[in-house]
Every structure is written in structure tokens, then in C-alpha cells.
Amino acid sequence: MTTTTITNEPIVAEPSGFPHGDYLTCDKGWKSWLFTLDHKRIGVMYMLGVLFSFFLGGMMALLIRTELLTPSPWMIRSGDTYNQLFTLHGAIMIFLVIIPSIPAVLGNFVLPIMLGAKDVAFPRVNLMSFHLYVIGMVILVAAILTGGLDTGWTFYTPYSTVVSQTSVVTAVMGAFVLGFSSILTGLNFVVTIHKMRPEGMSFFKMPLFLWALYATAIIQILATPVLGITLLLIAVERTLGFGIFDPKMGGDPVLFEHFFWFYSHPAVYIMILPAMGVVTELIVTFSRRRIFGYSFIAYSSVLIAIFGFLVWGHHLFTSGQSPVATAIFSALTFSVSIPSAIKVFNWLATMYKGSISLKTPMLYALSFIFLFGIGGLTGLFLGMLSVDMHLHDTYFVVAHFHYVMMGSALVGFFGGLHYWWPKIFGRMYDEKWGRIGAIGVFVGFNTCFFPQFIAGVQGMPRRYHQYAEVFQPYMVISTIGAYILGISCLIVFTNLYRSLKKPYDAPPNPWGGATLEWTVSSPPPHHNFDEEPKIYDPYDLEAVVWDPETKSYKHLEGQGLLSDGGENA
Amino acid sequence: MSSTSDATHEAHADHAHDPYLAHHFDDAEQQYDAAKMGMWTFLVTEILFFSGLFCAYAVYRSLYPELFQGAGKYLDTTLGATNTIVLLFSSLTMAWAVRCAQLGQKKGLVLTLTLTLLCAFGFLGIKYHEYAHKFHTGLLPGSHYQAALHQSTEWLEEHGYDPHSHAPVPAAVEQAALAKDGRSYGLFFDLYFAMTGLHGIHVLAGIVLILFLLVRSLQGRIGAKNFTIVDNVGLYWHLVDMIWIFLFPLLYLIN
Numbered sequence: 001m002t003t004t005t006i007t008n009e010p011i012v013a014e015p016s017g018f019p020h021g022d023y024l025t026c027d028k029g030w031k032s033w034l035f036t037l038d039h040k041r042i043g044v045m046y047m048l049g050v051l052f053s054f055f056l057g058g059m060m061a062l063l064i065r066t067e068l069l070t071p072s073p074w075m076i077r078s079g080d081t082y083n084q085l086f087t088l089h090g091a092i093m094i095f096l097v098i099i100p101s102i103p104a105v106l107g108n109f110v111l112p113i114m115l116g117a118k119d120v121a122f123p124r125v126n127l128m129s130f131h132l133y134v135i136g137m138v139i140l141v142a143a144i145l146t147g148g149l150d151t152g153w154t155f156y157t158p159y160s161t162v163v164s165q166t167s168v169v170t171a172v173m174g175a176f177v178l179g180f181s182s183i184l185t186g187l188n189f190v191v192t193i194h195k196m197r198p199e200g201m202s203f204f205k206m207p208l209f210l211w212a213l214y215a216t217a218i219i220q221i222l223a224t225p226v227l228g229i230t231l232l233l234i235a236v237e238r239t240l241g242f243g244i245f246d247p248k249m250g251g252d253p254v255l256f257e258h259f260f261w262f263y264s265h266p267a268v269y270i271m272i273l274p275a276m277g278v279v280t281e282l283i284v285t286f287s288r289r290r291i292f293g294y295s296f297i298a299y300s301s302v303l304i305a306i307f308g309f310l311v312w313g314h315h316l317f318t319s320g321q322s323p324v325a326t327a328i329f330s331a332l333t334f335s336v337s338i339p340s341a342i343k344v345f346n347w348l349a350t351m352y353k354g355s356i357s358l359k360t361p362m363l364y365a366l367s368f369i370f371l372f373g374i375g376g377l378t379g380l381f382l383g384m385l386s387v388d389m390h391l392h393d394t395y396f397v398v399a400h401f402h403y404v405m406m407g408s409a410l411v412g413f414f415g416g417l418h419y420w421w422p423k424i425f426g427r428m429y430d431e432k433w434g435r436i437g438a439i440g441v442f443v444g445f446n447t448c449f450f451p452q453f454i455a456g457v458q459g460m461p462r463r464y465h466q467y468a469e470v471f472q473p474y475m476v477i478s479t480i481g482a483y484i485l486g487i488s489c490l491i492v493f494t495n496l497y498r499s500l501k502k503p504y505d506a507p508p509n510p511w512g513g514a515t516l517e518w519t520v521s522s523p524p525p526h527h528n529f530d531e532e533p534k535i536y537d538p539y540d541l542e543a544v545v546w547d548p549e550t551k552s553y554k555h556l557e558g559q560g561l562l563s564d565g566g567e568n569a
Numbered sequence: 570m571s572s573t574s575d576a577t578h579e580a581h582a583d584h585a586h587d588p589y590l591a592h593h594f595d596d597a598e599q600q601y602d603a604a605k606m607g608m609w610t611f612l613v614t615e616i617l618f619f620s621g622l623f624c625a626y627a628v629y630r631s632l633y634p635e636l637f638q639g640a641g642k643y644l645d646t647t648l649g650a651t652n653t654i655v656l657l658f659s660s661l662t663m664a665w666a667v668r669c670a671q672l673g674q675k676k677g678l679v680l681t682l683t684l685t686l687l688c689a690f691g692f693l694g695i696k697y698h699e700y701a702h703k704f705h706t707g708l709l710p711g712s713h714y715q716a717a718l719h720q721s722t723e724w725l726e727e728h729g730y731d732p733h734s735h736a737p738v739p740a741a742v743e744q745a746a747l748a749k750d751g752r753s754y755g756l757f758f759d760l761y762f763a764m765t766g767l768h769g770i771h772v773l774a775g776i777v778l779i780l781f782l783l784v785r786s787l788q789g790r791i792g793a794k795n796f797t798i799v800d801n802v803g804l805y806w807h808l809v810d811m812i813w814i815f816l817f818p819l820l821y822l823i824n
Contacts, residue, residue: 118593121603187610195603196594225614229621233763236710242759243711244625250636250756255628259621527592 022426026526037123040524042130043109044424047417049133050105051493053096054410058486060089065448065482071469082465083150084166090153091171095178096137098405099267101413102274103220104133104185107213109424111189113517113524114207116198116533121191125184132181140174143167152463154264157245157256161237169238172231179224179231182270186220189213198535200563207515207538208297212277215301219266219273219308227263230256254319261312269308271405272372273301275412276343279365282415283347285513286362287354290539293346300339307336317388326385333383340376344369359511360434364415367442368408375403378453393463395474396456399449407445414441414492421496422506426523429499437495440488447481507552514544514560518553535562589795601797608801612808615771619812622764626819629756640757641823643708645699649821652695653813659688660810663779667803670786670796678786678799682779685806689776696769703758710762714755764816771809778802 023040033041064085067076076082108126112119120126143149147167151160160168193214197206234256236242243249245256284291291297313321313329347369356362378400381387391397418438422428451474456462460471467475509518515538520529536543536555543560544553587597594600630637662684669677707715782802785791791799 112593121593122607123591123593125607183614187607187614190610191603191607194606195599221610221614222617225618226621229618229767232767233621233625236763240710241712242763243755244629244759244763246711249711249753249759250629250633251759252628255625259624 021526022521022523023526024426024523035127037119037127038526039108039112039120039123039126040424040528042126043105043107045130046100046104046108046133047424049137050097050101053092053137057089057092057097058489060085060092062482062486064089065479067465068467068475069479071467071472071475073465076465079465080150083152083463084148086463087149087152088144091140091149091175093405094153094267094271095175096140098271098409098413099178099182100133100185101271101410102278102416103189103213103216103270104129104182106278106413106416106420107189107274108185110420110515110517111192111210111213112196113520113528114210114515114538115192115196115201116516116529116535117192117196118527118529120188121195122188126188129181129184129188132177132184136174136176136178136181138174139177140171143171143174146170154260155231155234156260157234157237157253158247160234161246162248169235172234176228176231176235179228182220183224186217186224189217190221193217198533198563200535200561204295204298205537205562208280208291208294208301209274209277209515211298211301212273212280215305216270216273216277218302219270219305222309223263223266223270226259227267230259230263233259254316254321257316257319258312261315262309265312265315266305266308268401268404269304271409272412273304275368275409275416276301278412278416278419279347279368280343281513281515282361282365282419283350284539284541285419285511286359286365287351287356288512288541289350289354290541291346292349292352293342294539296342297346300342303339304336307332307339311336314383314388317385318392330383330385334380337376337380340372344373358435360429360431360438361415361419361511363435363438363442364411364418367438367445368411368415371403371407371411371442371445375400375408378403390459391456393461394456395452395460395462398462399452399456402449402452407449411441411445414438417496419511420517421499422510423517423522423524425500426504426506426521427499427502428506428510429495433491433495437488437492440484440491444481444483444485444488448478448485449481451475451477451481507550509544509553512541512544512546512553514538514541514555518544519555534564536560537562587794597794604797604801608804612804615805615808619764619767622760622767623815623819626760626764629760633756636754636757638824640754640761641820643703643706643754644761644821645702646821648695648699649817652692653817655688655692655695656810656813659685659692660807662688663803663806666782667796667799670791670799671793673793675786675789675792678791679783682783682786686776686779686783689772689779693769693772693776696765696772708758709755710759711755714753714758761820764820768809768812768816771812775802775806775809778805 023038027036033045036042063076064082067073067082067085073079073082076085108120143166147165147170149164149166149168149171151164151166151168155168155172193206193210197203233242233244237245243251245251245253247253280291280297311329311333313325314333317326317330347365358366378396382391382397382400418429418434455471455474455478458471460467460474504522506522508521510522511518514536516533516536517524519533519536534555537560540560543556545556546552547554590597590600594603662681666678666681666685669675669681703709709715779802782791782799785798
């Protein structure tokens with residue numbers, strides 16, 4: 001037995017020689033990135049795409065909020081422009097940012113390493129998925145430039161098929177291609193998790209982040225194709241005069257809504273489940289305790305995925321669906337709160353008596369629990385039939401889904417980004433500014449969206465260009481919150497960007513995580529593991545101790561192992 | 570790019586005994602299992618892709634049964650049945666091709682793939698003929714549907730109209746027979762063209778894949794040790810066949 005962990009190697013990966021170089025420097029030139037089959041590089045490229053889109057969508061959000069400072073239009077004079085802005089904000093944030101954020105960026109990067117594998121099962125498919133993402137992004141942006149889109153991100157018919165004069169077909173094609181990209185990522189993850197787990201790591205010994213990605217991938221595979229066919233039907237309705245959703249020709253627009261939400265409600269869980277997975281890892285690492293209720297958290301991910309398919313009808317409560325269906329969908333909607341609450345309670349129980357360190361990622365994890373608590377509970381208001389009659393299509397709905405989509409999903413992404421940043425780029429960001437950014441995001445977010453709950457309860461309708469003067473105070477507070485949020489995001493990303501200017505300074509395991517990605521150098525070697533990896537229990541935190549010599553955490557020799565990489569075989 | 574090819578070479582050096590093993594798999598069995606599972610998962614997404622259309626079909630057929638009965642008559646059952654047989658036969662040759670690949674029989678592989686390819690073209694040929702006929706007779710989807718165009722002399726006589734008069738009555742009668750609110754056979758042809766069209770696109774994709782296999786097998790790059798790709802294309806082709814097995818009775822055999 002020589003060194004037991006690769007973590008004892010020098011912090012800075014040797015730059016010389018191809019097989020020993022890290023994945024960032026092993027090869028140069030744009031082709032080595034654009035056509036790479038390395039899941040880590042693909043993850044990094046996805047990150048650039050997602051952050052660019054986040055910037056675009058965020059700018060649109062700030063424009064919308066600025067316009068809403070006054071009850072009557074002052075900056076964006078035309079209602080059509082306003083409609084296009086909120087539509088594109090939604091479409092970009094959902095299809096280009098939130099859906100690919102955690103699975104395609106962080107999942108791509110850490111999933112194979114967490115499994116001790118060299119890559120995902122189908123590296124070429126993975127690359128194709130990224131290329132499709134870029135193509136989809138180009139098409140969607142082309143739609144913006146060639147006439148915009150004003151249907152709302154939901155593309156409701158018959159407005160989208162008969163009335164709208166904007167580039168619906170182009171936008172729909174963009175979303176179709178992006179859906180394909182999402183399916184391929186999900187497919188890759190499912191096969192990788194099934195077929196490439198190392199010896200000793202059964203399904204119930206996997207890091208819970210992988211359970212979350214697995215459940216997400218199942219939804220991506222099963223739900224996205226239905227969106228695909230629905231979008232194609234919109235395209236043929238507009239171009240070839242089909243009438244499947246057109247009441248004039250005997251078609252039924254409510255059928256469209258069913259099809260659309262059959263994808264788009266599960267899609268909500270595509271967005272939130274991976275964030276829950278990230279938060280699970282963060283809470284474990286920064287509380288330094290074994291996860292409480294492992295199997296409950298694992299099953300609850302799967303349960304959320306299953307329930308996610310059975311509740312789409314709650315988007316149609318006021319669309320004229322049958323009262324029986326409405327009642328059933330309402331009951332099923334409430335049941336989603338069970339697995340969600342299981343997760344939250346298990347996180348809290350994990351933190352109980354833990355030695356909590358409030359590092360930047362942990363601040364995001366705590367924000368997540370708080371914001372998801374609000375976002376989830378307000379969902380129950382909307383699932384309640386009588387209350388929904390009053391609240392539907394008001395700002396209450398806007399606030400609710402922003403608490404879940406932005407406040408939970410994206411905050412989870414930010415947390416994960418800070419957690420794995422040292423691993424991905426080999427550099428530590430400035431902790432103080434990281435925390436300021438995290439707190440700023442939390443404060444800005446709540447200031448922006450909490451007043452919208454109140455405005456919504458008082459009856460302020462969503463998607464309106466003009467509003468009654470009584471709502472102005474809420475709107476002004478909300479806009480101030482949006483600015484705080486915007487500035488905080490600027491702080492967050494400036495801080496992260498500044499770290500890239502330094503030479504590598506991140507130790508292999510700066511936080512004390514027990515999952516496998518922390519046993520390799522930061523950034524990881526080109527093939528992830530230079531030697532056959534040892535497989536550790538992801539939640540045996542006691543086996544991971546601080547090593548002052550390397551300024552890094554490391555596994556105690558021979559402890560916390562699931563299997564030793566065939567050393568004793 | 571160079572890094573990937575380097576990596577491949579390096580991996581090949583590690584596993585000199587099996588040039589078909591990608592570097593990130595432990596052994597050929599794992600690689601085969603992963604590929605098969607990937608394909609089956611992909612087929613699941615394909616089924617869900619079509620399921621939207623099947624669902625729309627179920628909804629509208631239960632809402633307007635008389636519309637489907639009436640419009641279904643305009644499909645040519647003989648051609649549909651012929652196409653069913655052609656596709657079933659192609660599934661047989663495809664399965665045979667997989668067997669040939671597994672046994673490393675190059676000649677048999679090339680022959681069965683060619684037969685499959687011919688069947689696929691035959692299917693599309695017949696489909697083209699059907700489509701062309703419908704375009705000419707105004708049996709078009711949605712807003713392009715032209716009720717009066719396709720009513721043959723026989724139809725008119727059967728419904729008691731003078732085929733030589735130019736009065737617009739027959740179209741109105743057809744609509745009235747359909748019932749209430751302005752629905753037309755166009756809705757049926759929406760579904761007909763969407764379902765068979767999407768299926769046709771899948772047949773086209775299958776042709777590309779089988780051509781690819783054919784080229785590879787002629788180059789001798791498919792053998793007993795790396796037949797996975799034939800296996801997977803075979804699975805895809807059977808799915809395309811299976812979808813047609815559902816489309817045929819649902820569209821052609823409903824009257």
C-alpha cells in the first residue's frame with residue numbers, strides 16, 4: 001500500500017505531459033473545446049451558455065420591473081413590446097437557463113466523477129446534446145430578432161396559432177431542439193447511473209445528488225417528447241393550416257393545454273429536483289453530519305417525479321375542465337407536498353447538532369430551504385380550488401412560481417456553483433464577497449417577490465402592461481428588490497470571475513465533502529482518475545478530516561470505503 | 570480534436586485485445602448493456618412522442634365517432650394493408666440482419682439489409698401514391714380541406730344527388746351529416762397526415778440508418794464482435810413497424 005488517496009498529490013496538477021494534465025490545460029484551441037467528448041468540458045461550455053442566457057433573461061426582467069414602476073406605461077410605450085418582453089424573459093429563463101442549469105452544467109461535471117467513472121455512458125451523445133442546446137439557443141434568439149414572440153412562454157392556442165403575428169414557428173422550433181437536447185442529457189444520465197456504478201456502490205449507496213439527477217432524467221425522458229409533438233403541432237397549425245387545436249375546425253384548445261402541461265408541469269420538477277439534490281450535498285458537507293433519512297430522501301425524489309406526472313390538470317382549473325377532474329387534480333396536487341416536506345424535514349434533522357459552517361454554499365442552501373418553504377406552501381394555496389378561483393392569473397401566481405423557480409431552483413444552482421467552483425476551475429473565490437453576494441441575492445429576491453404575493457391577493461392581475469394605482473407601492477418595492485437582486489448577481493459573478501485570474505490555489509477537498517469528486521485534484525485530471533479510484537461512502541463524514549499539511553480535507557486511511565478499487569482483489 | 574483521437578489511441582493501447590471497446594467502459598459487456606439500455610430508453614421517448622397524437626386521436630374519435638367513420642372511408646385499405654405487409658416483411662429481414670451480424674456473416678448481412686432498405690423505399694413509394702391521390706382530391710388537413718372536390722359520381726348518386734348538377738348542395742349535406750358545429754373531415758385528415766407524416770419521417774430516418782449500416786457492412790466494419798449498432802438500428806426499425814401496426818387499424822379499418 002502506497003498512498004491511499006490521490007488527494008495527497010500536489011495540489012496543482014502537473015502541467016506537463018498529456019495523461020497527467022488536468023482537463024482544462026490538457027489540450028488547447030477552440031476545437032478542443034467545441035468538439036470535446038470530455039463531460040467536464042461539456043459541462044463548462046454549458047455553464048457559459050446558461051450564464052449568458054441568464055444575463056439576457058435577467059436584463060429583460062429588469063426592463064419589465066423598471067416599466068412597472070408606474071401604473072401607466074412610461075418607458076415601454078407599446079403593449080406589444082411589453083408582451084414580448086415577458087414572453088421572452090420566461091422562455092429564455094425556462095428553456096435556456098433553469099432546465100439545463102443544474103443537470104447539464106453541474107450534473108455533467110460531477111455525475112461521472114461521483115461514480116468513479118471516466119465519462120458518461122455516451123460521450124458523443126453528450127456532445128450532441130450540447131450542440132443541440134447551442135442550435136436551439138440560436139434559433140430562439142433568431143426568433144427574438146425576426147419578429148419576437150408574444151404568446152407567453154406557454155404558447156397557448158388559438159392565440160399562438162391564429163392570432164399572434166410574431167415568429168411563433170421559429171420560437172417553437174427552438175424550444176423543440178432544446179427539448180431534444182434535454183432528452184439526450186437525461187438519457188445519458190439514466191444509462192450512466194444504471195450501468196456505470198462502481199463496485200460497492202449500490203443504488204442506495206449513491207450520493208443523493210445522483211438520485212435527484214436520476215429522478216430528473218426520468219422526467220426529462222418521459223415528459224419532453226410530449227412537448228415535442230405539441231410544439232410540432234403548433235408549427236403545422238400555423239404553416240399548413242392544421243386545426244387540431246383550432247375550435248373553428250372542430251379542434252380543442254383545452255387539449256393543447258393538457259398536452260402542454262403534461263410536459264410543463266413535470267418540467268417544474270426537472271427544475272427543482274436537481275436543486276434539492278445539490279442542497280442535500282451542501283447541507284451534509286457543511287453540517288459535517290451523515291445525511292438523516294437517506295432512503296427517505298432518495299425515495300422522495302422518485303415520488304416527486306411520479307406525482308409530477310399526475311398533477312398537470314391544476315393549471316387548467318379555470319379552463320373548463322370537468323369538475324371531477326379538477327377535484328382529483330387538486331387532491332393529487334396536495335400530495336406533492338408530502339415528499340417535498342420529507343426532504344425539508346430530513347435536511348433540518350441533518351443539521352440538528354451538526355457543526356454547521358456558514359460558508360457561501362451553505363448560505364445558499366439555507367436560503368433554499370427558506371425560499372422553497374414559502375414557494376412550496378403558497379403552491380398549496382393555488383392547489384386549493386376555492387382559493388385558486390380568486391388567485392389564478394394574479395401576481396400571487398407570479399410570486400409563487402418565482403419563489404420556486406428562481407428562489408429555489410436558481411439559488412440551488414448558485415449554491416452548487418459555489419460548492420463545485422474550486423473543483424471545476426481549481427481556484428477559490430473570495431469567501432467574503434461570496435457571502436455578501438449570497439445574502440444580497442436572498443434579500444433582493446424577497447424584496448422583489450414578497451410584495452407580489454400581497455398585490456396578488458388584493459387582485460392585481462399578472463401580465464398587464466398597466467395597473468391600478470393602489471398597487472403602485474408594492475410594484476415600487478418589488479422593483480427596488482429586483483435592482484438589489486441584479487446588483488447581487490453582478491457581485492456573485494464578478495467574484496467568481498475574479499477568481500479565474502489567479503493560478504490554481506484550490507486544494508482537492510476544500511469543504512470536506514466525502515463524495516468521490518473531492519478525492520481527485522482540483523481541477524480533475526483529464527480522465528478523472530489517474531489510477532483506479534477507491535470508492536468511498538458519500539456520507540461517512542467522520543472519515544474525512546482536515547489535513548493541515550496539504551491544506552485540504554482528506555479521507556483517513558482505509559476508512560469510509562465502499563470498495564478499494566480492486567486493490568485487494 | 571487531437572486530444573480525443575490521442576485519448577482513443579491511448580485507450581486502444583490499453584485494451585489492445587478489443588479495438589471496439591471505448592475507453593470509459595470496463596469491458597465489452599458493460600458497453601453492450603449500456604448501448605442497449607440507451608436505445609430502449611430512446612424508444613420510450615419515441616413512444617411518448619407519438620403518444621400525443623394517439624391521445625388526440627382518442628379524444629376526437631370519442632367526441633366525434635361519426636366523423637371518423639365517414640372520413641375513414643376515403644382511405645385506401647388495400648394500399649394500407651400492402652404497406653403493412655411490406656413493413657412486417659422488412660422487420661423480418663431486419664431481425665435476420667441482426668442474426669447475420671451476430672454470426673459475422675457478411676454476405677447475409679448485406680443481403681438482408683438491402684432487402685430491408687428496398688421494403689422501406691417500397692413503403693414510402695406507396696405512401697407517396699396515397700398522399701398524391703389525397704392532394705388531388707382535396708382530402709387535405711384542416712383549413713385546406715375541400716369537401717366538394719373528392720365527392721365522386723358514386724358518392725353523389727348514393728346520396729341521391731344529380732352528379733351533373735353544379736349546385737353546392739352535396740358539400741352542405743356532408744357537413745350536415747357530420748353534425749353540429751362546423752367540423753369537417755379536415756379534422757380527421759389533420760390526424761391522418763400528422764400521424765402518417767411523422768411515421769413517414771421516422772421511416773426516412775430509418776432509411777438513413779440502414780444505409781449507414783449497409784456501407785459499414787460492405788466495408789467489413791461490422792462483425793460478430795461489434796454488432797451492437799445493427800442490433801440497435803434493428804430495435805428502432807421494429808418500433809417504426811410497430812407504430813404502423815397501430816396506425817393501420819386506427820386509420821384504415823374503422824368503418
